[in-house]
Structure formats: C-alpha cells, structure tokens
Amino acid sequence: MFPPIPNASVAPGAERPRFGEKDVMRRSASEVTPPAQRQTEVAKLIDVTKCIGCKACQAACLEWNNLHEEVGFNHGVYDNPMDLTPDTFTLMRFSEWDNPDTGNLEWLIRKDGCMHCEDPGCLKACPSPGAIVQYSNGIVDFIHENCIGCGYCIKGCPFNIPRISKVDHTAYKCTLCSDRVAVGQGPACQKACPTQAIVFGTKDEMKDWADFRIKDLKSRGFDKAGLYDPPGVGGTHVMYVLHHADKPHIYAGLPDNPRISPLVQAWKGVTKYVGLAMMGVAAAAGFLHYAVSGPNKVTEEDEENAEKLAGGSPPPPPPENRRSPS
Amino acid sequence: MRASDKAPAGAGAAVPDDVEPGDAVQIGSPVQVSRYTAAARVNHWITAVSLVLLALSGLALFHPSLFFLTGLFGGGQWTRAIHPWIGVVLFFSFAGLFLRFWKANLPAREDGVWMARISDVLSGHEERLPEIGKYNAGQKFVFWSMSALILVLITSGVVIWDQYFSVFTSIEQKRIAVLIHAAAAVFAICVWIVHVYAAIWVKGTIGAMTRGRVTGGWAWRHHRKWLRELVGSPRRAPSNDPRTITK
Numbered sequence: 350m351f352p353p354i355p356n357a358s359v360a361p362g363a364e365r366p367r368f369g370e371k372d373v374m375r376r377s378a379s380e381v382t383p384p385a386q387r388q389t390e391v392a393k394l395i396d397v398t399k400c401i402g403c404k405a406c407q408a409a410c411l412e413w414n415n416l417h418e419e420v421g422f423n424h425g426v427y428d429n430p431m432d433l434t435p436d437t438f439t440l441m442r443f444s445e446w447d448n449p450d451t452g453n454l455e456w457l458i459r460k461d462g463c464m465h466c467e468d469p470g471c472l473k474a475c476p477s478p479g480a481i482v483q484y485s486n487g488i489v490d491f492i493h494e495n496c497i498g499c500g501y502c503i504k505g506c507p508f509n510i511p512r513i514s515k516v517d518h519t520a521y522k523c524t525l526c527s528d529r530v531a532v533g534q535g536p537a538c539q540k541a542c543p544t545q546a547i548v549f550g551t552k553d554e555m556k557d558w559a560d561f562r563i564k565d566l567k568s569r570g571f572d573k574a575g576l577y578d579p580p581g582v583g584g585t586h587v588m589y590v591l592h593h594a595d596k597p598h599i600y601a602g603l604p605d606n607p608r609i610s611p612l613v614q615a616w617k618g619v620t621k622y623v624g625l626a627m628m629g630v631a632a633a634a635g636f637l638h639y640a641v642s643g644p645n646k647v648t649e650e651d652e653e654n655a656e657k658l659a660g661g662s663p664p665p666p667p668p669e670n671r672r673s674p675s
Numbered sequence: 676m677r678a679s680d681k682a683p684a685g686a687g688a689a690v691p692d693d694v695e696p697g698d699a700v701q702i703g704s705p706v707q708v709s710r711y712t713a714a715a716r717v718n719h720w721i722t723a724v725s726l727v728l729l730a731l732s733g734l735a736l737f738h739p740s741l742f743f744l745t746g747l748f749g750g751g752q753w754t755r756a757i758h759p760w761i762g763v764v765l766f767f768s769f770a771g772l773f774l775r776f777w778k779a780n781l782p783a784r785e786d787g788v789w790m791a792r793i794s795d796v797l798s799g800h801e802e803r804l805p806e807i808g809k810y811n812a813g814q815k816f817v818f819w820s821m822s823a824l825i826l827v828l829i830t831s832g833v834v835i836w837d838q839y840f841s842v843f844t845s846i847e848q849k850r851i852a853v854l855i856h857a858a859a860a861v862f863a864i865c866v867w868i869v870h871v872y873a874a875i876w877v878k879g880t881i882g883a884m885t886r887g888r889v890t891g892g893w894a895w896r897h898h899r900k901w902l903r904e905l906v907g908s909p910r911r912a913p914s915n916d917p918r919t920i921t922k
Contacts, residue, residue, distance in 0.1 A: 378739035476736040477751050497751030500837035504850050513837060518752060612850040616857055621738055624861035631865045635872035645799045645877045647892040655706045655891025659906050
C-alpha cells in the first residue's frame with residue numbers, strides 16, 4: 350500500500366499556500382520569467398488495473414469543487430454523464446474489450462480528466478493573458494477571471510478535456526485540486542478512492558510506485574503492462590498504469606501518441622508571425638510608395654478634356670495603345 | 676438622336692456592364708460624375724465599419740501583443756461575444772455590395788493590358804494605359820478577393836463560433852477552420868490595406884464614397900471608357916435638371 354497522505358495540519362500558518370503566483374512557469378499569451386528554482390513536480394497516478402468503477406472520485410470531485418451536474422438520463426451504460434461537462438471535471442469511462450489473445454472480455458475503466466501536460470496545448474492556444482497558467486510543480490490551472498470563453502483551449506488540447514460553461518462562458522477542467530495541493534493535501538479524487546487506484550505524490554514517487562505496480566502486473570501475466578506518461582506532450586502530471594500499455598486507445602479512446610496538433614502549432618506559430626509581417630509589409634509598402642511617387646492628382650487638362658467630352662465638343666482621340674472594342 | 680450615333684464604336688444602345696444604376700454626368704465646370712448612389716454609399720460604410728471592427732477584435736485574439744484591443748470592445752468576454760455578430764453584419768452588408776457591383780467587376784479586355792503595365796499604374800502614367808471602364812483590374816482584384824475571403828471567413832467563422840455551433844463539428848474540423856480563418860483574415864486585411872491606400876493615393880477618389888460624386892477630370896483620367904459610355908449614350912434624367920445625363 351502506498352502510504353496515505355496525512356491530514357492537513359491545523360497548526361497556525363499551515364494554511365499558507367505552498368505555491369502561487371511566484372511559481373508560475375508558463376502563462377498564456379504572456380512572457381514570464383520562470384522561477385529560478387522549480388518546485389518538486391507532483392503527479393497523480395491512476396492505476397486503471399485497480400479501479401473498481403465505484404465513481405467515488407467523481408462524487409468527491411463534485412463535492413470538493415462545489416459542482417452541480419444536472420440530473421441526466423440513463424443511456425443504458427455505466428458512463429454518467431456521457432461526457433465531461435463544465436461541471437464534470439472527471440469522468441469514469443467504461444469500455445468492454447474482447448481480448449483476442451485470451452478470449453476474455455475485459456472491463457476497462459478509465460478515469461478521464463485533465464492530464465496536466467508538461468507542454469500544455471490549451472495554454473499554447475489561449476489568446477487571453479493569464480487565463481491559463483502552469484505552476485512549476487506541473488499543475489496547469491485555469492484562472493477564470495481572465496478567461497474570455499473563446500474555446501481555443503479546446504482546440505489546443507490533445508485529450509479533449511476543457512469544456513466551456515454556458516452559464517459564465519469560461520472554460521472548466523480538473524485543477525488537480527491546486528487549492529488542496531497548495532496546503533499539502535492530495536486531490537479530492539485521490540482522497541476518496543477506496544482501492545488506491547488513485548495515488549498522489551511527487552512525480553518521481555509516482556513513477557517508482559508505477560514501476561512496482563507494473564512488475565506486479567507482469568508477474569500476473571499482463572506482459573504489456575506499462576506506464577502512460579506520453580512523451581509527445583513532454584510527459585504528464587496525471588499518469589495511468591495500463592494493463593495494455595501497447596494500445597492505450599482501447600481505454601475509451603485514450604490517444605496512443607498525443608501531441609499538440611500540427612494545425613494548432615501552425616496557427617499559433619508561423620501564421621501569427623507571417624501574418625503580422627504581411628500586414629506590416631503591406632502598410633509599409635503604401636507609405637513608401639506615397640513617399641516615392643507622391644499623390645496621383647487629376648490635372649487641369651483632365652478636367653478640360655472631361656468638359657469637352659461632356660459638352661459635345663470633340664475631346665482628344667483615344668490614345669494609340671487603346672484597343673478598339675470590336 | 677439614338678445613343679449609338681454618338682457613342683464610341685461598339686457601345687450599343689444596351690447599357691454596358693460597367694455602368695451602374697445612378698451613374699450620371701452633370702455638365703458644368705468642372706463636370707461632375709455621379710458614381711455611387713446614397714444607398715450604395717450607406718451599404719459601403721456599414722461594410723467598412725464592420726470590417727474595421729472585425730479586424731480590431733480579431734487581431735486582439737490573434738496575437739497576445741494586440742490583446743489590449745479588447746479594451747475597445749469592453750474586455751475579452753465582450754470581444755469574443757461580439758466579433759461573430761459583427762461578422763454576420765459584414766456578411767450581409769457585403770452581400771449587398773456584391774449584388775450591386777458584381778456586374779461592373781466582370782473581367783474586361785483592357786484588364787490584361789492594365790495588369791501587364793502595372794509599373795505605369797504605380798508611377799501614375801495613366802496616359803500609357805488603356806481606357807478603363809468603371810473599375811480597373813486592381814479594383815476588380817479587391818472586389819473578387821474580398822468576396823472570396825468573406826465567404827471563407829463566414830464559413831470558417833461559423834465552425835469556430837462555439838457558443839452556438841460547437842456541437843456540429845469535430846475538434847479536428849475546428850482546428851482546420853481556425854487556421855483557415857486566421858489566414859483568410861490576414862489576406863483580407865492586406866487587401867483592405869491596398870483598397871484604403873489606393874483611395875488615399877488617387878486624389879479625388881474618396882468623394883465617390885462620401886458625396887457620391889467625382890469630377891469629370893477624375894473620371895477622364897482614371898475611368899475614361901466609363902465616362903465615354905456615360906456621355907455617349909445619354910438618356911434624359913427624370914430630374915428637373917436638363918443638364919443631367921443619366922443612365
């Protein structure tokens with residue numbers, strides 16, 4: 350068993366947050382100087398092989414974050430609600446998988462939610478300064494008073510996580526309980542998990558614990574068991590232990606090789622700079638042309654010719670180079 | 676006298692494509708030429724204001740260094756909410772302009788020569804250019820590229836208008852749309868710069884879109900074929916001014 354995180358101290362001063370504004374490593378649409386010293390990276394490890402699908406984590410998330418999901422419908426499956434929403438930051442996704450090697454039907458239950466990428470696509474796509482921040486401990490958080498509700502984070506995210514609220518038009522997702530972590534507690538979902546399928550600690554501790562779990566799984570015949578810490582997004586601060594780590598997609602469409610879409614990279618990279626440059630060049634060319642050529646003015650002669658033409662007297666003949674319309 | 680008797684060779688009794696309703700010559704000194712009706716001008720300025728507001732609000736979300744422009748619209752949330760609605764206004768307003776102007780912007784024989792002599796255009800040597808109808812090839816380029824770009828912008832814009840249309844497309848389709856939207860907007864702003872610069876550079880042009888008139892000399896210098904068409908196939912105006920030649 351992984352040693353549980355002790356309850357919060359009630360000693361005076363213990364409520365002082367252990368990280369905050371000064372630990373911001375990345376800030377959307379802003380340049381920040383990263384803190385000289387990075388905090389110890391934290392991580393949540395979700396051991397899919399130990400999950401019993403009780404949804405205690407989902408309930409704890411609603412409770413801690415004071416979320417009120419609307420009462421939905423029973424669609425005949427265990428997933429409830431059917432997708433992440435602005436009020437459901439984490440969701441148990443149930444998949445039935447026919448294992449071709451063993452002929453067993455496996456019930457795969459994955460707790461979906463923000464992965465807290467080391468290279469967050471949401472933050473890269475966000476146009477609003479400070480609406481998304483990444484702390485040096487790895488937590489990616491949405492700052493709602495800066496969010497404008499444009500939905501660019503949804504396009505940036507490789508995991509399809511953020512959701513825009515129809516009520517306040519800002520984006521919501523798992524915070525990794527940044528408010529709890531700040532005072533030395535684990536996330537609410539971790540606290541509620543009865544089987545330790547969710548554990549929380551430093552990223553190194555979680556990797557070690559995952560190794561231990563993977564060894565155990567391999568000894569039980571799950572020879573493809575492994576850790577899901579995808580390098581395409583620089584690793585994540587929410588990791589999975591999977592019994593079939595060679596095919597993450599069987600776990601309700603977990604991306605095999607997630608990365609920030611090249612379309613988003615192009616939009617937020619080259620388009621931004623080339624676009625501004627093109628507009629600048631167009632405007633500069635105008636100024637330059639005016640400075641060199643001067644204004645194109647109508648002459649007295651033009652006016653006289655027009656008067657002659659309109660007055661019926663013969664104006665000068667068309668220039669030689671004018672082609673006669675046949 | 677039949678119109679064709681006085682018109683230059685080829686200009687028949689039928690109204691040429693590039694002569695629009697309301698185009699007319701008022702004889703005087705200087706000669707005045709009506710170029711845009713009041714309705715066309717109002718239509719133009721609604722489009723113009725929408726386009727400028729769209730560019731400002733769009734650029735605010737395009738590059739972080741321009742995010743301060745959201746202040747003009749009441750903050751980020753307001754900018755995000757209002758930008759697509761201005762886009763809808765622009766689309767319908769531009770559609771009005773399109774219906775008014777498309778016929779006069781059809782390609783003409785002299786466009787090729789005009790483009791081939793673009794250096795004479797830029798150096799202001801009108802005398803080396805063929806006689807031009809109501810619009811030259813540059814103006815036609817602005818017209819058609821804006822038409823195409825606005826079509827692309829409204830289509831891609833609806834795809835990324837998440838507040839109402841997010842459920843109709845996939846995230847991957849939205850990613851494609853947002854990239855196309857940004858690129859098309861850049862081109863549209865460049866075309867707009869060309870359009871505004873041309874109006875500033877060619878003196879006497881702006882009056883066409885403010886009071887609706889240009890001087891005869893301006894028409895003679897820049898759109899002589901159009902002026903000849905207006906003078907050449909006259910029809911008496913219904914107005915009381917007997918000196919107005921109108922279409």
